[in-house]
Amino acid sequence: xxxxxxxxxxxxxxxxxxxxxxxxxxxxxxxxxxxxxxxxxxxxxxxxxxxxxxxxxxxxxxxxxxxxxxxxxxxxxxxxxxxxxxxxxxxxxxxxxxxxxxxxxxxxxxxxxxxxxxxxxxxxxxxxxxxxxxxxxxxxxxxxxxxxxxxxxxxxxxxxxxxxxxxxxxxxxxxxxxxxxxxxxxxxxxxxxxxxxxxxxxxxxxxxxxxxxxxxxxxxxxxxxxxxxxxxxxxxxxxxxxxxxxxxxxxxxxxxxxxxxxxxxxxxxxxxxxxxxxxxxxxxxxxxxxxxxxxxxxxxxxxxxxxxxxxxxxxxxxxxxxxxxxxxxxxxxxxxxxxxxxxxxxxxxx
Amino acid sequence: xxxxxxxxxxxxxxxxxxxxxxxxxxxxxxxxxxxxxxxxxxxxxxxxxxxxxxxxxxxxxxxxxxxxxxxxxxxxxxxxxxxxxxxxxxxxxxxxxxxxxxxxxxxxxxxxxxxxxxxxxxxxxxxxxxxxxxxxxxxxxxxxxxxxxxxxxxxxxxxxxxxxxxxxxxxxxxxxxxxxxxxxxxxxxxxxxxxxxxxxxxxxxxxxxxxxxxxxxxxxxxxxxxxxxxxxxxxxxxxxxxxxxxxxxxxxxxxxxxxxxxxxxxxxxxxxxxxxxxxxxxxxxxxxxxxxxxxxxxxxxxxxxxxxxxxxxxxxxxxxxxxxxxxxxxxxxxxxxx
Numbered sequence: 001x002x003x004x005x006x007x008x009x010x011x012x013x014x015x016x017x018x019x020x021x022x023x024x025x026x027x028x029x030x031x032x033x034x035x036x037x038x039x040x041x042x043x044x045x046x047x048x049x050x051x052x053x054x055x056x057x058x059x060x061x062x063x064x065x066x067x068x069x070x071x072x073x074x075x076x077x078x079x080x081x082x083x084x085x086x087x088x089x090x091x092x093x094x095x096x097x098x099x100x101x102x103x104x105x106x107x108x109x110x111x112x113x114x115x116x117x118x119x120x121x122x123x124x125x126x127x128x129x130x131x132x133x134x135x136x137x138x139x140x141x142x143x144x145x146x147x148x149x150x151x152x153x154x155x156x157x158x159x160x161x162x163x164x165x166x167x168x169x170x171x172x173x174x175x176x177x178x179x180x181x182x183x184x185x186x187x188x189x190x191x192x193x194x195x196x197x198x199x200x201x202x203x204x205x206x207x208x209x210x211x212x213x214x215x216x217x218x219x220x221x222x223x224x225x226x227x228x229x230x231x232x233x234x235x236x237x238x239x240x241x242x243x244x245x246x247x248x249x250x251x252x253x254x255x256x257x258x259x260x261x262x263x264x265x266x267x268x269x270x271x272x273x274x275x276x277x278x279x280x281x282x283x284x285x286x287x288x289x290x291x292x293x294x295x296x297x298x299x300x301x302x303x304x305x306x307x308x309x310x311x312x313x314x315x316x317x318x319x320x321x322x323x324x325x326x327x328x329x330x331x332x333x334x335x336x337x338x339x340x341x342x343x344x345x346x347x348x349x350x
Numbered sequence: 351x352x353x354x355x356x357x358x359x360x361x362x363x364x365x366x367x368x369x370x371x372x373x374x375x376x377x378x379x380x381x382x383x384x385x386x387x388x389x390x391x392x393x394x395x396x397x398x399x400x401x402x403x404x405x406x407x408x409x410x411x412x413x414x415x416x417x418x419x420x421x422x423x424x425x426x427x428x429x430x431x432x433x434x435x436x437x438x439x440x441x442x443x444x445x446x447x448x449x450x451x452x453x454x455x456x457x458x459x460x461x462x463x464x465x466x467x468x469x470x471x472x473x474x475x476x477x478x479x480x481x482x483x484x485x486x487x488x489x490x491x492x493x494x495x496x497x498x499x500x501x502x503x504x505x506x507x508x509x510x511x512x513x514x515x516x517x518x519x520x521x522x523x524x525x526x527x528x529x530x531x532x533x534x535x536x537x538x539x540x541x542x543x544x545x546x547x548x549x550x551x552x553x554x555x556x557x558x559x560x561x562x563x564x565x566x567x568x569x570x571x572x573x574x575x576x577x578x579x580x581x582x583x584x585x586x587x588x589x590x591x592x593x594x595x596x597x598x599x600x601x602x603x604x605x606x607x608x609x610x611x612x613x614x615x616x617x618x619x620x621x622x623x624x625x626x627x628x629x630x631x632x633x634x635x636x637x638x639x640x641x642x643x644x645x646x647x648x649x650x651x652x653x654x655x656x657x658x659x660x661x662x663x664x665x666x667x668x669x670x671x672x673x674x675x676x677x678x679x680x681x682x683x684x685x686x687x688x
Contacts, residue, residue, distance in 0.1 A: 065400045074402045135429050197438040211444075288390060291430040291439070297390055301398055301430075304391030306665050310555035312528070 039317075049307040062308045063318050069298050070318070073138020079130060082122040083141055089115065094148075098333060116152070119145075124210075134212035138293040140322065142212065146294070147281040147326075150219035155273075157220070158227025159266075163257060165232055176228070183225035188283050191218040196290040215287050223280050230272045234265030267341045274334035278327045295319055374446050374578070374585035375419065375636055383425040386412035387445040390430045393551040394660040394668075395451055404428045407659040408449040411470055411576050414592040414649045415447060418641040423648040437462055440579060447589050449576040451547075458577075467590035469575040472672040472681065474568035475507050476546035478553060481563045483540060488567035492517040497530045497539035499523075504544050507570045531555065545572055547660070547668060554665035587635050594684040595642045598624055599651035601675045601684070606650040609643065624687050631687070642687075652682065 011021045042057030046064065053059035063070070072083050093115030096108035123145070125131035137145070164176035183191070195218035196211055203209065238261055246256035266273075285296040293301055299315040302308055378384055388396040388408055396406035404426075413423040431439050431450055440448045441463065451473070452458070454466040477488050485491060488511070498505050500523045512519050522539045524530045531552050534542045542552065546568060553562040576593065578586050599605070602621050604612055613625050622628035626640035633639060649655065656673065660666045674680025 069398065069400075069402060074398070133427075135427065193434070197435060197442075200442045200444070201438075289432055289434065291390060291432050291435045293390060293430055297430075301391035304389075304393050304397035305399060306393060306397075306554070307399070309393055309551075309665065 050309070050311060053311075058314050058317070059311050060314060060318075062302060062311050062314055065308070066298070066302045069302070070139045070295065070322075072141050073293060073298060074136040075132060075138075075141065076130075076136065079125075079132055082125075082129065082132075086119050086122050089118070090144075093119075094152075116149075134210045137212055139298045140295050142287070142292060143281075143284055143295045145212070146216055146219050146284040146287065149216055150223045150280055150284070151277045154220045154223035154227055157224035158231055159262065161224060161228035162231035162235055165228065166235055180225045180228050183221055184229065188218070188222050189286055189289055191222050192286060192290050194218070211290070212292065215290060215292060219280065219284065223276070226276050226280075227273065230269050230276060231265065233272065234267075234269035235261065237268055238265055270334050270337055270341075274330055278330050281326060281330070282323060295322060374582045375588065378419055378446055382420065383427050384412060384416045384419065384447065385427050385429060385445045386415070387429050387431045387436055387439055387448040387450055388412070389450050390432060392451065393554065394547070394664060394666045396428075396449075405659070407471065407655060408451055408576075410649055410655045410659065411449040411589075411593060412447060414596060414645045415589055417644040417648045418588060418592045418595070418637055421638065421641075421644050423644075437464070440464065440577070443579070446585070447576055447578050451574040452577060454573045454575050454577075463580045464577045465580050465586045466575045466577045467586055468593045469573040470593055471547065471574040473545045473547050473572035473574050474672075475504050475543060475570040475572065476549050476568050477565040478534070478542045478549040479540060479563055479565060480534075480537075481561055485563075485565065488565045488569070489515050489517065491519065491541060493519070494540040495520040495522050495538075497522045497524050497533050497542045499527070499530065499544065500525065502544075503570070508543055511567075511569045527552070547666070550660075550666045550668050554667070559665070559667070584635050588637065591635075591687075592641075592645060594687070595624060595645050596649070596652040596655060597675070597682050597684040598687055599642075599646045600653040600682075601677060604646050604651055605654055606647055609646045613643070620687055 012018045038057045040057075042055045044053040044055050044057065044059050044061055047053050047059065047061035050059060050062070053061060068077075068080075072080055075083055092108055093112050096102050096105050096112045099105075102108060122129070123132065123137070123141075124134070161176050161180055164172045165180060167173045167176070192215055195214040199209065199214055242260055242264070243256065246260040251259065285294050287294050288297040288300070296319055299319050303310075303312060303315060386409075388404065388406070391397050392406070392408075394406060395408045396404060398404050409426075409428070412426045412428070416426045417423040429439065429445050431445075431448070436448055436450050436452065437458075439445055448464075449470075451471065452466075453473075454469060458464060459466050477491070479485050479491075491512075496508060496519050498508055498521050505521075508519075508521075519541075522533065524533060527544070527548065530539075530542050530544070533539050534552070535556060542549065546564060549564055553559050553564070556562055576589055578589055598620070599609075602618065602624070604621060604624070609625065612621060613627055616622065619628060623631055625643040625646070626632055626638070630639060632641045638644075650658070652675075653670075656668075656670065657663060660668045662669070670678070670680060672681050674682060676683040
C-alpha cells in the first residue's frame with residue numbers, strides 16, 4: 001500500500017500530473033519494447049557477413065567480426081599481448097592516483113610513475129621488442145592513448161600555466177598568457193593539422209616524429225591551455241586571506257601553493273576539470289581528419305567494407321556505448337571525489 | 351634564432367614547390383615495402399577486411415606497384431589519409447604513392463608539385479533517382495528537388511547543367527554524404543547528385559538497391575588516378591607502367607589465372623615483352639624483367655581488379671562505361687609496351 005501511496009503522491013497528485021504520467025507511460029510503452037526487440041531479442045549475433053543477418057533486429061555480427069580492430073586497430077596479432085598488458089595494468093597505473101584508500105597505495109604510486117614509460121615502451125617497442133609503427137594503432141587503443149594520455153600529462157602543465165599566468169614576474173605571466181590565449185583561440189582541429197602537417201616541414205629531413213605522437217602533443221597543449229583556465233578560476237576564487245595567512249606564517253611561494261592554495265583551489269574546480277576532461281576524451285575522435293583511425297574511424301572503415309556496409313546504426317550504437325562507459329565513469333568519479341572532499345570540509349567547519 | 355625563423359619561413363615557401371627527393375625506388379627496395387596513401391575507408395575503393403587486410407580498387411594499384419618493385423603484392427604499408435591530409439602527406443615523403451581517388455586537375459598536377467601517372471578510374475558527376483519516379487534521362491528532371499553537398503564543384507556543375515537545358519530545380523543543401531543518403535532514402539529529395547561511383551555506393555546501401563536508378567547523363571569529368579611527387583621520374587615511371595601493365599594485360603586477354611599458359615603458348619611479341627620473356631624492359635628502370643608478370647599473376651589485369659572490387663558482381667555494380675578498354679568501347683588506352 002505504501003507504494004500505492006507513493007504513486008498517487010508522485011505521479012497522480014493533480015490532473016495535469018496524471019495526464020503527463022499517462023502520456024509518458026504510453027510513449028515509453030510504445031518505444032521500449034521495439035527497441036529491446038531490435039537490440040536483443042531479434043538481433044543476429046553471429047553471421048559471416050551482412051547477408052547473414054536476416055532477422056529484423058540489429059546485426060551485431062559486424063561488431064564480433066571487427067572486435068579486434070575496434071580494440072587494437074591494425075596492431076599485429078602476434079604482438080597484441082603488449083596492448084593487452086597495457087590494458088590490464090591500466091587500473092594499477094591510474095587507481096593509486098585516484099583512490100587514496102587503495103591497499104598498498106605507496107607501492108602502486110611508484111608503479112604509476114613508471115607506467116606511462118612502460119606504455120610507450122610496450123606499444124612502440126624498443127630493446128627486446130619488435131617496433132610497431134603507430135600507423136598500425138587504432139580503435140580503442142588510440143582513443144585511450146590520446147584521451148587518457150592527453151588528460152593525465154596535461155594536468156600538471158595546466159597547473160603550472162595557471163600559476164604562471166597569475167605570477168608577478170612579468171616575463172612568466174606574459175608567456176603563459178600568450179600561450180593560453182593562442183591555444184584557446186584556435187580549434188583542436190587546427191592544432192591537429194598543424195601538428196601533423198606543418199611540423200614535419202619545419203623539421204630537418206630524416207627527423208621523423210611519429211604521427212600519433214604529433215597528435216598527442218597537439219591534444220596535450222590544447223588540454224593544458226583549457227585546464228589552465230579552469231585551475232585559474234579556482235585560484236581566483238581563493239580569498240585573499242588565505243594567501244596573506246600563508247605568507248604571515250613565513251611559507252615560501254611553493255609551500256604556500258602546494259600546502260594551502262592548490263588543495264583548496266583544485267577541490268572547487270573538480271566539476272569543471274572533469275567536464276573539460278570528458279570533452280577532450282570525446283574530441284579525440286577528431287583525429288580522423290588527420291587520417292588516424294580511432295574508435296569512430298575504425299567503425300567508419302568497417303562500414304566501407306562491402307561485406308558489412310549499411311550497418312551504420314549498429315556501429316554507432318556500439319561506439320556510443322563504449323564512449324558512454326568511459327565518460328560516465330569519469331563523471332561518477334568526480335561525484336565521489338566531491339562527496340569525499342565536501343565531507344572533510346563540513347567536519348572542519350563543525 | 352633568426353636563422354631558425356628564416357629557415358622555417360623558407361620551408362613554408364618551398365612547401366608547395368615540393369622537395370626534390372630522388373631515389374624513392376632505392377628507399378623502397380632497402381625498406382622492403384611500399385608506403386601507400388589510401389582513404390580512411392571508401393566502399394569498393396579502399397577498406398580493411400575483418401582481418402585488417404586492405405583491399406579495394408585503389409588499394410590494388412599499390413599492390414601492383416609492390417608486385418612490380420618487390421615481387422610481392424603483400425609488401426605494402428597503408429597510411430590512411432583524408433581529403434585534406436593527402437597532399438601534405440605525399441609532399442613530406444611519408445608515403446611513396448597516393449592512390450586515393452584523387453581527381454587529376456591542372457593545379458594539382460602543376461602547382462602542388464605532384465605528378466599524376468595516369469587514370470585508374472574515369473568518374474563523372476551523375477544523378478541517382480528512385481526508379482518509381484519514372485525518369486529515364488536527367489533532362490526530364492524539371493522541377494525536381496536535388497540533394498547536393500554544399501561548397502563542392504558538383505554544386506556548380508549542377509547549376510550549369512540545368513541552365514544549359516533550360517529546366518528548373520530546387521536545391522536541398524546537405525553537408526555530408528551520409529546526410530544525402532538519409533535524405534534521399536526518406537524521400538526528402540527526388541535526386542541525389544555527386545560522382546557516379548559515389549552514387550553507386552549510395553544505392554548499394556539501400557534496403558533494395560533495385561529501387562534506385564543511375565541516370566545515363568554524366569555531366570563532368572573526374573579522372574581519378576594515382577600520383578607521386580614531382581622530381582623522381584624513375585619512380586613516377588614505375589607507378590605509371592604498373593598501372594599500364596594492368597590495362598595492356600586486359601587488352602591482351604592476360605589474366606592472373608591464364609598468364610602462365612598464355613606465356614608458353616602465345617607468339618604475340620607484346621605479351622612476351624610485358625611478361626619479361628623477351629627483351630630487357632624491367633632493367634631499364636631498375637626492376638626485374640618479369641615485373642609485369644608479377645603484377646598480372648598476383649594482382650590481375652585491370653578488368654579483374656575492376657570486377658573484383660566495384661564491378662557487376664559486387665554490391666556497387668558499376669558498369670565499365672568509360673573504363674573499358676578502347677577496343678571495347680571505353681577510353682582506357684595505354685601506350686604500347688615496346
